Amino acid sequence: MKNALSLLFLSISVFGFAQQSCYWQQQADVTMDVTMDVKKYQYTGNQEVVYSNNSPDTLRRVYFHLYNNAFQPGSDMDARVSSISDPDSRMVEKKTVDGKEIKESRIKNLKPNEIGYMNVSNFKQDGSVAQTTVKGTILEVQLAKPILPHSKTKFTLDFEGQVPVQIRRSGRNNVEGVELSMAQWYPKMAEYDFEGWHADPYIAREFYGVWGNYDVKITIDKEYTIGGTGYLQNPNSIGHGYQDPGMAIKLGRNVKNLTWHFLAPNVHDFTWAADKDYIHDTYDGPNGVKLHFLYKENVKYPENWKKLQPLTAQLMEFFNTNVGLYPYKQYSVIQGGDGGMEYGMCTLIRGNGEFDGLLGVTSHEMAHSWFQFVLATNEAKHYWMDEGFTTFISDLALNHVGEEKVDNPFKDSYSSYYYLVNSGRELPQTTHADRHDHNQAYGISAYSKGSVFLSQLGYVIGNDKLMQSLRRYYDEFKFKHPTPNDFKRVAEKVSGAHLGWYLTDWTQTTNTIDYAIANVGETTSGTNISLERIGRMAMPIDLFIEFEDGTVESYYIPLRMMHFQKENPYPQIKRTVLADWTWAQQQYNFTIAKKGIKQIIIDPTGMMADVKQENNIFPRNK
Numbered sequence: 199m200k201n202a203l204s205l206l207f208l209s210i211s212v213f214g215f216a217q218q219s220c221y222w223q224q225q226a227d228v229t230m231d232v233t234m235d236v237k238k239y240q241y242t243g244n245q246e247v248v249y250s251n252n253s254p255d256t257l258r259r260v261y262f263h264l265y266n267n268a269f270q271p272g273s274d275m276d277a278r279v280s281s282i283s284d285p286d287s288r289m290v291e292k293k294t295v296d297g298k299e300i301k302e303s304r305i306k307n308l309k310p311n312e313i314g315y316m317n318v319s320n321f322k323q324d325g326s327v328a329q330t331t332v333k334g335t336i337l338e339v340q341l342a343k344p345i346l347p348h349s350k351t352k353f354t355l356d357f358e359g360q361v362p363v364q365i366r367r368s369g370r371n372n373v374e375g376v377e378l379s380m381a382q383w384y385p386k387m388a389e390y391d392f393e394g395w396h397a398d399p400y401i402a403r404e405f406y407g408v409w410g411n412y413d414v415k416i417t418i419d420k421e422y423t424i425g426g427t428g429y430l431q432n433p434n435s436i437g438h439g440y441q442d443p444g445m446a447i448k449l450g451r452n453v454k455n456l457t458w459h460f461l462a463p464n465v466h467d468f469t470w471a472a473d474k475d476y477i478h479d480t481y482d483g484p485n486g487v488k489l490h491f492l493y494k495e496n497v498k499y500p501e502n503w504k505k506l507q508p509l510t511a512q513l514m515e516f517f518n519t520n521v522g523l524y525p526y527k528q529y530s531v532i533q534g535g536d537g538g539m540e541y542g543m544c545t546l547i548r549g550n551g552e553f554d555g556l557l558g559v560t561s562h563e564m565a566h567s568w569f570q571f572v573l574a575t576n577e578a579k580h581y582w583m584d585e586g587f588t589t590f591i592s593d594l595a596l597n598h599v600g601e602e603k604v605d606n607p608f609k610d611s612y613s614s615y616y617y618l619v620n621s622g623r624e625l626p627q628t629t630h631a632d633r634h635d636h637n638q639a640y641g642i643s644a645y646s647k648g649s650v651f652l653s654q655l656g657y658v659i660g661n662d663k664l665m666q667s668l669r670r671y672y673d674e675f676k677f678k679h680p681t682p683n684d685f686k687r688v689a690e691k692v693s694g695a696h697l698g699w700y701l702t703d704w705t706q707t708t709n710t711i712d713y714a715i716a717n718v719g720e721t722t723s724g725t726n727i728s729l730e731r732i733g734r735m736a737m738p739i740d741l742f743i744e745f746e747d748g749t750v751e752s753y754y755i756p757l758r759m760m761h762f763q764k765e766n767p768y769p770q771i772k773r774t775v776l777a778d779w780t781w782a783q784q785q786y787n788f789t790i791a792k793k794g795i796k797q798i799i800i801d802p803t804g805m806m807a808d809v810k811q812e813n814n815i816f817p818r819n820k
Contacts, residue, residue: 223679225250226387226410228468233417233455236377238311239361239370245385247353249345253390257345260353260390261397262318262337265382268400269305269314269362269369274334276305278401284637286402288536289365304365314362314369318385321355328353335400337385357385366402367539367546374550375494378472379534380426381541386467389576391679396576403631403640404577404584407466409677414468417457423478425492425532426470427542428460439478462542464525464677466574469541471534481507484515485523490530490544497533498550506531506556509599513561516595520665521568522672529567531560540566540588558596565592572676580682581631581640582705586648591668593649608653612807614646619710619809627705650807651704657805658700658738659693660764667692695762699736699781709734713800714813716785724791727798729755733809736781738764740801742771746794755779755786 227250232243251257268275279285280303290301318337321330326342345351361380364372368381387408388397396406412428423438433440436456462468475495483489489510493503510531518524526543535546538559545563549556569587570577577584589611597607606612618624623639627647634640656664667689675684686701703709712733719726729739739755751772756763758778766773779786800806800814808814 221678222252222254222392224252224390224408226408227412228410229413230384230468231415231417232384234378234419234472236419236422239378240359241361242356242358243384244356245354247387248350249353249387250350251345251347254347255390256347257390258341260339260341260345261388261395262339262385263382263388263397263400264316264318264332264335264337264385265368265400266314266316266359266362267332267335269308269365271306271308271313273305274399274401275366276303278632279303279305282637283635286366286637304363308363311360312363314360316357316359316385319356319358321353324352325354336388336397338397355385359383364536367535369536372534372536372548374533374548375496376471376473376534377422378470379536379546380471381469381535381539381546382467384468389679391576396578398578398632401632402637404581405467406576406578406679407574409464409466409574412460412462412465412468414460414462415457416460416470417455418472419474420453420456421474422472423474423476423492424458424470424472425476425478425490425530426460426544427465427468428462429528431459431461432457438476439480465542466571467542469544469546471532471546473534476533477503479503479507481511483511483529484518486527487514487524488528489514490528490532492530493533493549499553502553502556503549505553506560509557510560510564512599513564513595516598517565517568517591520594521591521668522676524567525572525676529564531564538563540564540570542571543567558592561592561596561599562588565595568672573672574677574679575681576679578631579628581644582627582648582651583680583682583685584648585644586646586651587668589645589649590652606804608649608805611646611649611653612804614642615650615807616809618642618647619708624708626707647704653805654704654807655689655697655700657740657801657803658697658760658764659689659695659762660767662765663689663693693762695760697760699757699759703735707734710809711735711737711807712810712813713737713739713808714810715798715800715816718795718798718816720793721789724789725793725795726787726789729786729800731779731781731784731786732813736779737806739779740767740803740806742799742802743790743795744797744799745792746796753788753790757781 227248229246230243232241234241279289285301289304291304293300293302321328323342328342329340331338361370363369368383369379370377372379388395389406389408430440436458476492477495479491481489491503491507514524528543530544532544532546533549538547540563547559565588570584575583593607597603623636625634627643670692671685671688682701686697690697710733714730714732716730717728736757738757741753744750753774753776755776756778758780776788798816
């Protein structure tokens with residue numbers, strides 16, 4: 199009996215391990231038919247979802263996001279805006295109460311015709327009624343029958359929504375007068391992955407969606423031009439700049455509405471914007487991609503939108519070369535939204551600013567097409583991979599297309615990170631995006647510290663290995679939901695280095711890097727040099743020594759737990775590889791057979807994010 203039980207437990211453990219190590223992801227193919235009332239800013243529609251349960255689990259409930267419900271007085275989003283110490287300036291209005299200026303949530307005072315809502319009815323599973331419960335921005339569905347592993351089911355439902363006044367991302371009549379910014383506007387299935395359901399309430403941050411094919415029809419007043427996700431299937435009956443050149447569009451006088459039909463293959467969201475006064479330009483991008491630009495006829499600087507178009511093509515070419523090919527044949531830059539936000543095959547972006555701002559935001563949002571829209575990380579949990587990787591590659595791209603090149607395009611990211619450390623407000627990057635105490639701290643952690651994760655990794659393993667890692671990461675995990683460990687393992691395979699320590703210390707703690715040149719003393723035969731690790735996070739060390747005779751040499755101290763030796767990044771400079779340095783040893787001493795040292799610098803490139811760089815130099819600056 200004992201042997202039988204042992205065999206049983208062994209088989210269970212092996213089976214469990216095999217399940218855990220086998221990647222899977224769900225799929226939701228969505229068909230929608232929607233009619234928009236542009237006078238009331240209300241819409242009705244029906245939805246069909248063919249849901250493939252590719253997991254090893256039996257599902258008895260499913261969840262949908264109802265994002266519009268966040269824009270109601272008393273919602274979780276309203277409460278968060280009211281309670282956080284530094285609320286998003288777009289979401290508050292200033293008031294004077296008893297002579298004191300206060301910031302009040304804009305959601306709090308929305309009128310019934312200004313709120314957002316999403317109501318779902320007639321929900322069925324394979325023709326049978328399923329019970330639904332609305333919990334804020336989440337629809338919980340008790341299924342009519344369980345969905346077995348590796349099986350499909352069909353959901354059908356009706357929905358009606360109201361477009362809220364533009365407050366955050368989705369909305370109507372934004373500050374630049376764009377009528378409809380339709381983001382997070384429909385009942386959207388929550389993701390189920392190896393960690394379980396991700397039915398996060400919509401409080402402030404980002405999104406996580408299920409891959410699928412979208413078939414969407416939007417009926418709207420014929421005066422409106424639409425841009426967004428997907429390929430328009432009926433351009434020659436729509437016009438608005440989509441039809442073949444020279445094609446005449448003849449509409450009867452009695453035609454009031456047009457139905458726009460879009461197909462979007464292999465996406466995890468569907469977004470659109472519409473306005474009566476859009477100018478619609480197209481530009482041929484790299485690899486056969488058609489670039490679309492939709493902006494208001496009365497945009498403040500129309501010349502900026504013309505100037506933007508060839509540079510957008512150059513940006514896409516840079517991302518194609520340095521990350522991987524953009525997988526769709528269309529991308530749209532659309533004036534709308536409340537700043538800049540990435541979506542499937544498009545971005546919504548404010549359009550009235552100066553050109554440098556327009557180009558910078560376009561670069562960042564387009565880069566998200568690689569880091570988030572194709573490499574679809576869970577933004578609520580791993581926001582730094584989404585925003586940080588995007589910041590890194592978009593800063594490189596801007597430096598590439600810009601007229602004035604800089605030596606360190608990541609300088610602002612490092613400066614922001616140092617500010618965060620000194621503020622005392624930093625939380626580990628494993629903190630859920632909605633749980634940060636301060637919006638500013640979240641933003642720096644996501645964008646700046648996330649970007650430094652990559653640029654500093656270039657210091658650790660070499661920039662060539664870093665860029666190889668990015669390309670291989672994209673190739674292996676495109677159209678998937680990669681995690682931090684997935685990228686770490688790719689970088690380890692490319693470089694041969696052990697990088698678990700790097701991922702742990704940088705993202706899962708608030709440990710900092712602080713090295714110092716503790717002592718320099720000449721002897722009869724040379725010079726003794728003592729270094730000290732003050733911060734908790736260890737690093738390999740690049741040390742440069744300038745001698746009084748004008749020569750410069752570099753010394754490389756490997757980190758033992760990396761089991762790795764970086765190639766000399768400066769082959770024109772003589773380099774000496776010293777003995778490795780272990781984490782437990784805070785002091786490191788070595789001797790060189792030369793005297794007459796003029797200066798010693800730890801990492802003169804500044805790519806190692808040492809939080810106290812004044813002790814990285816000998817002699818100390820006075």
